[in-house]
Amino acid sequence: xxxxxxxxxxxLVADARKVLFQSNYFDVITNNCGFSQILGYTKALHEAFRxxxxxxxxxxxxxxxxxxx
Numbered sequence: 001x002x003x004x005x006x007x008x009x010x011x012l013v014a015d016a017r018k019v020l021f022q023s024n025y026f027d028v029i030t031n032n033c034g035f036s037q038i039l040g041y042t043k044a045l046h047e048a049f050r051x052x053x054x055x056x057x058x059x060x061x062x063x064x065x066x067x068x069x
Contacts, residue, residue: 016044025051030059 014020017040029048035041048058 017047018043019047019051021051023050024053026056027053028057028059032061033063035060036062 016034016038029052031048035044038044052058
């Protein structure tokens with residue numbers, strides 16, 4: 001949280017399958033153990049790449065080997 005304050009970043013809660021940001025909006029999108037929890041994660045992944053600027057980066061971290069519960 002301190003890092004967000006220092007660099008002026010913010011966060012919001014939204015449905016990852018339908019985000020209201022325009023295309024080519026972000027330089028970087030990060031996700032920490034979230035995609036495996038989304039029903040319809042393929043749609044969420046497409047949304048993430050839609051919002052990335054050309055040459056943008058997506059950084060994901062997931063725990064492998066855990067099934068949905």
